[in-house]
Amino acid sequence: MKLTLKIWRQKNADAKGKFVTYDFDGASPDMSFLEMLDAMNTKLIKARIDPVAFDHDCREGICGACGMYINGHPHGPGKAITTCHLSMREFKDGDTIYVEPWRAKAFPVVKDLIVDRTAFDKIQIAGGFISTNVGSAPDSHAIPVEKRKADEAFDSAVCIGCGACVAACKNASAMLFVSAKISQLALLPQGRIEATERVQAMVNKMDELGFGNCSNTGACEAECPKEISLVNIARLNREFYFAKIQ
Amino acid sequence: MTKLDAKIPEGPLAEKWTKYKASAKLVNPANKKKLDVIVVGTGLAGAGAASSLGELGYQVKNFCFQDTPRRAHSVAAQGGINATKNYKNDGDSIYRLFYDMIKGGDYRSREANVYRAAEVSNDVIDHFTAMGVPFARDYGGNLDNRSFGGVQVSRTFYAKGQTGQQCLLGTYSSLNRQISQGTVTMYPRREMLELVIINGKTRGIITRNLITGEIERHSAHAVVLATGGYGTIYYLSTLAVNSNPSAAWKAHKKGAFFANPSFIQIHPTSIPQLNEYQSKLTLMSESLRNDGRIWVPKKKDDKRVANDIPEDERDYYLERRYPAFGNLVPRDVASRAAKERCDAGYGVGKTGLAVYLDFRDAIKKQGEKAIEAKYGNLFELCRIITGINPYKDPMHIYPAGHYTMGGLWVDYNLMTTIPGLFSIGESNFSDHGANRLGASALMQASGDGYFILPYTISNYLADDIKTPRISTDNQEFEDAEKSVKERLEKLVSINGTQTATSFHKRLGEIMWNYCGMSRNEEGLKKAKQMLKELKDEFWTDLIIPSDLNDVNQELEKAGRVADYFEVADLMVDDALNRTESCGAHYREESQTPEGEALRDDKNFSYVAAWEYTGELKPYKLHKEELKFVDVEVKERSYK
Numbered sequence: 001m002k003l004t005l006k007i008w009r010q011k012n013a014d015a016k017g018k019f020v021t022y023d024f025d026g027a028s029p030d031m032s033f034l035e036m037l038d039a040m041n042t043k044l045i046k047a048r049i050d051p052v053a054f055d056h057d058c059r060e061g062i063c064g065a066c067g068m069y070i071n072g073h074p075h076g077p078g079k080a081i082t083t084c085h086l087s088m089r090e091f092k093d094g095d096t097i098y099v100e101p102w103r104a105k106a107f108p109v110v111k112d113l114i115v116d117r118t119a120f121d122k123i124q125i126a127g128g129f130i131s132t133n134v135g136s137a138p139d140s141h142a143i144p145v146e147k148r149k150a151d152e153a154f155d156s157a158v159c160i161g162c163g164a165c166v167a168a169c170k171n172a173s174a175m176l177f178v179s180a181k182i183s184q185l186a187l188l189p190q191g192r193i194e195a196t197e198r199v200q201a202m203v204n205k206m207d208e209l210g211f212g213n214c215s216n217t218g219a220c221e222a223e224c225p226k227e228i229s230l231v232n233i234a235r236l237n238r239e240f241y242f243a244k245i246q
Numbered sequence: 247m248t249k250l251d252a253k254i255p256e257g258p259l260a261e262k263w264t265k266y267k268a269s270a271k272l273v274n275p276a277n278k279k280k281l282d283v284i285v286v287g288t289g290l291a292g293a294g295a296a297s298s299l300g301e302l303g304y305q306v307k308n309f310c311f312q313d314t315p316r317r318a319h320s321v322a323a324q325g326g327i328n329a330t331k332n333y334k335n336d337g338d339s340i341y342r343l344f345y346d347m348i349k350g351g352d353y354r355s356r357e358a359n360v361y362r363a364a365e366v367s368n369d370v371i372d373h374f375t376a377m378g379v380p381f382a383r384d385y386g387g388n389l390d391n392r393s394f395g396g397v398q399v400s401r402t403f404y405a406k407g408q409t410g411q412q413c414l415l416g417t418y419s420s421l422n423r424q425i426s427q428g429t430v431t432m433y434p435r436r437e438m439l440e441l442v443i444i445n446g447k448t449r450g451i452i453t454r455n456l457i458t459g460e461i462e463r464h465s466a467h468a469v470v471l472a473t474g475g476y477g478t479i480y481y482l483s484t485l486a487v488n489s490n491p492s493a494a495w496k497a498h499k500k501g502a503f504f505a506n507p508s509f510i511q512i513h514p515t516s517i518p519q520l521n522e523y524q525s526k527l528t529l530m531s532e533s534l535r536n537d538g539r540i541w542v543p544k545k546k547d548d549k550r551v552a553n554d555i556p557e558d559e560r561d562y563y564l565e566r567r568y569p570a571f572g573n574l575v576p577r578d579v580a581s582r583a584a585k586e587r588c589d590a591g592y593g594v595g596k597t598g599l600a601v602y603l604d605f606r607d608a609i610k611k612q613g614e615k616a617i618e619a620k621y622g623n624l625f626e627l628c629r630i631i632t633g634i635n636p637y638k639d640p641m642h643i644y645p646a647g648h649y650t651m652g653g654l655w656v657d658y659n660l661m662t663t664i665p666g667l668f669s670i671g672e673s674n675f676s677d678h679g680a681n682r683l684g685a686s687a688l689m690q691a692s693g694d695g696y697f698i699l700p701y702t703i704s705n706y707l708a709d710d711i712k713t714p715r716i717s718t719d720n721q722e723f724e725d726a727e728k729s730v731k732e733r734l735e736k737l738v739s740i741n742g743t744q745t746a747t748s749f750h751k752r753l754g755e756i757m758w759n760y761c762g763m764s765r766n767e768e769g770l771k772k773a774k775q776m777l778k779e780l781k782d783e784f785w786t787d788l789i790i791p792s793d794l795n796d797v798n799q800e801l802e803k804a805g806r807v808a809d810y811f812e813v814a815d816l817m818v819d820d821a822l823n824r825t826e827s828c829g830a831h832y833r834e835e836s837q838t839p840e841g842e843a844l845r846d847d848k849n850f851s852y853v854a855a856w857e858y859t860g861e862l863k864p865y866k867l868h869k870e871e872l873k874f875v876d877v878e879v880k881e882r883s884y885k
Binding site: 011012028030031032035036038039042045046048050051053055056057058059060061062063064065081085087089110111114116117118120121124125126127128129130131132133134135136137138139140141143144145146147150151153154157158160161184185188190191 | 378523
C-alpha cells in the first residue's frame with residue numbers, strides 16, 4: 001500500500017508543533033496501524049531522521065498506552081478498538097492519513113504523539129480506591145454481591161485509562177473516565193463506605209486539573225475502545241448530588 | 247565465594263511459613279519511617295509490594311518505565327488466578343495446589359517456596375475482593391470458579407478474560423492510596439540502568455528519565471526488583487513489546503545469581519504471526535481449551551476450509567495422545583504437540599504454522615450465549631486481529647514465547663545473592679520449576695508482593711535501623727552513573743546501518759530455532775556461535791538517533807537488545823548444561839520411545855544458579871540440590 005501520512009511532529013512540550021508529510025510505500029493490509037508506523041520509522045531511522053515518538057506497550061488493547069487521533073477520531077476508524085488493534089485493512093492504497101496526539105489542556109504534548117496523562121493518575125490518587133489494608137480482609141464470601149451488580153461493576157472497571165474520551169470531547173472532559181471508577185466502586189458493597197468522600201474528591205481533582213465539563217454529546221462513549229457507557233456519567237452525577245446534600 | 251543457602255526454615259512443610267512469621271524480626275513503626283525501600287516495577291508484584299510496604303510505614307520509591315503504573319504487563323493476563331478456597335467442594339486444598347505446582351513444574355522447584363505460594367493464595371483473593379476487584383460471581387452472589395490449565399479441580403477465580411487487568415487495577419488503586427498518604431513516591435517513565443552496591447549491600451539504583459534523558463541517582467536501604475520476565479527474547483512473544491530483562495540483568499552482572507535461565511514457557515494458544523513487522527503475538531487465553539477442541543486434518547496439506555472437513559477426517563491429536571487430560575494437558579505438552587503436527591506437515595493456515603481451536607461442539611452443546619459469556623472478549627479479539635469469527639470458524643493458534651520460570655535466584659526470603667536486593671514475581675525463579683501451572687502467575691506475583699515480601703524484607707531491615715538515609719553523593723553512585731553514561735554514549739556513537747529491532751528479530755530467530763520448544767546439543771552450540779557473531783555485528787553496525795537528552799525510544803530498545811545478547815548466551819549455556827528434558831525444557835537427546843520428555847532426576851534434580859564472573863568469561867555454575875520430602879517424585883504423565 002502507498003500512503004500519504006500527515007503526522008504531527010513536536011520536539012517537546014515547549015516547542016511549536018506542525019504536520020509533516022511522509023510518503024510511505026511499505027504498508028500491507030496485514031499490518032496493524034502501529035506496525036505500519038514501525039515500518040515507517042525504520043525508514044526514517046535509516047535516513048537519519050528522528051523517528052516519530054509514540055506511546056505503546058502491550059499491543060493487545062489492554063494496557064491503554066497507545067492513543068492517536070487518526071483522521072479525526074481517537075484510535076482511528078473502527079468501533080471499540082485501541083490504536084494497536086487498528087488494522088491497515090481499514091485503509092486503502094493511496095489514502096492520506098492524518099495522525100495527531102490527544103488534544104487537551106490537561107494532557108500536554110511530550111513529544112510528537114506522546115502526551116502526558118499523569119492527570120488521570122492524580123484523579124485516581126484523590127480517591128479511586130477502597131481503604132483496606134493488606135491482611136485485614138474477611139473471607140471473600142462474607143459479603144455476597146448480586147451478580148447483576150458485580151457484572152455491572154466489571155463493565156465499568158474495564159476502562160484502560162487511554163484518554164480517548166478526553167480527546168473525543170469538545171470540552172476535553174474526563175467525566176467518562178472518572179465515572180467509570182466511581183461507578184465500579186459505588187456498585188459494590190465494599191466501595192459504599194467511602195462513596196461520599198470519593199466522588200467529591202475525584203470530581204474536585206478533575207476540575208482542578210483543567211478538564212472540562214460534560215455537555216452530554218456522547219462523543220466519549222462513541223469513541224471509547226472499551227465501550228464504557230454514558231450510564232456511568234449519570235451515576236456519577238447522582239452520586240455527586242447525593243454527596244453534596246448529605 | 248558465595249555459597250548457596252536457600253535458608254528454608256526447619257520443621258514440617260505446612261508449618262514453615264507460620265513459624266517463620268512468628269520468629270521473623272520486626273521493625274517498630276518509628277523506625278520504619280526512617281527506612282527507604284526502592285521497588286522497581288509496578289505489576290502485581292511490584293505495586294503490591296510498594297503498597298503493602300507503604301501501609302507498614304516504610305518510605306517507598308516505586309519505579310516503572312511506562313507513563314503510569316497501571317500499564318504494567320500484569321494487566322494483560324487473561325485467564326485467572328488460583329486460590330485454594332475449595333468453594334466448589336471438589337477436594338481442593340493448599341496441599342493439592344502445592345502438589346499440582348510441583349508436578350506441573352516437573353519437580354524442579356523448591357518445595358518450601360511453592361507451599362508458601364499456595365498457602366497465601368486465599369489471602370490474595372480475599373484482599374482483591376475487599377479492594378473491589380469485580381471477579382465473576384454466580385447467581386447466589388458468591389465468587390465463581392473455573393478449571394484451568396491441566397488441573398482436576400476448579401480453583402481459578404476470574405473476571406471474564408481480563409483477570410490480570412482487574413487484579414492490576416485493584417493493585418494500582420492500593421498503590422494510589424499509599425501515594426495519597428505520602429508513603430509511596432511514584433517515578434514513572436524511568437528505566438533502571440544500574441544497581442548500586444555499597445560495602446556489600448544494595449543501596450540504590452541509577453535510572454534514566456525517559457522524557458528528559460537525565461541520569462538519576464536513587465538510594466534506599468533495600469531494593470526490590472519486580473521487573474517481570476524475559477519472554478521477549480524470542481522477539482515474537484505474547485509479552486508487551488517493551489517488557490525486558492535489563493534491570494534483572496544489571497543485578498546479575500553485579501553479583502546476583504541467575505537461576506534456570508533456559509526454563510521458558512511457550513504458550514500453546516496464541517494467534518499466529520500475520521506479517522514480518524509483527525513482534526507481538528496476541529495470546530488467546532488457555533481457558534479456551536476448556537471448551538475448544540484442538541485439531542488438524544488427518545490428511546497432509548489439506549487445503550479444504552475447516553468446516554468442510556468431516557469429523558472422521560479430523561485428528562484431535564491431544565485427545566488421541568492424552569486421553570485422560572485431552573485438550574487440557576499442560577502448556578509445554580500442548581505446545582510441542584502442535585509443533586510436532588505442523589513440522590510433520592499437518593499445519594493449517596497460510597503458513598502451515600497453525601492448528602485449529604474449534605468451538606463448534608461446545609456451541610452445539612451449551613449454546614452460543616453461554617460460550618459468549620465465557621469467552622466473548624477473546625472471540626472478539628480474534629475477529630479484530632485475524633478477521634476470523636470463532637463462533638462460525640475455528641480459530642488458528644500457534645505456540646509463542648510467554649513466561650519465564652527462570653530468573654534471579656532467591657532464597658526463602660526472596661532475597662538474591664546480593665544482600666538487600668530482593669526479587670519478586672516473574673523476575674525471580676522460585677515457584678514454577680521447569681514449567682508454570684496456568685493461573686499461578688497472578689497468584690505468585692500478588693502473594694510475593696502483598697503477603698510474603700513485607701515479612702521477609704522487614705526481617706532484613708531490622709538489622710539496618712541504625713543506618714541513616716543513604717546519601718547518593720559518594721564514589722559508588724559516582725562510578726555507577728559514569729558507567730551508565732559511558733554505555734549510552736557507546737551505543738549512540740556506533741552510527742552503523744541496522745536498527746535495534748532488526749537485531750532483535752534475528753536474535754529472536756536464533757533463540758526460537760535452537761533454544762525454543764525443543765533443543766539439542768548441536769543446535770545449541772551452533773546458536774552460541776551465531777549469537778556471538780550477531781552480537782559483534784550489533785556493536786559495530788547499530789544505528790540509533792544520537793540524542794541522549796530527549797525522548798529516544800530507539801536508545802531504549804538498543805540498550806535492551808544489547809542485554810538480550812548476554813541473556814541469550816547464558817540461556818544457551820543453561821540449556822546445554824541440562825542434558826535432561828524437564829517441563830518446558832525439552833532436550834531431544836532425552837526422550838522416551840514415545841517421544842515424551844524424559845527427566846534425569848539422578849543428575850539434574852537441582853536449580854542451576856549461574857554466577858557472572860566478568861566480561862567474556864565463562865559463567866560459574868552453582869547447584870542448589872532439590873529435596874522432595876512431601877511429594878513423591880513421579881513421571882509427569884498426562885496420558
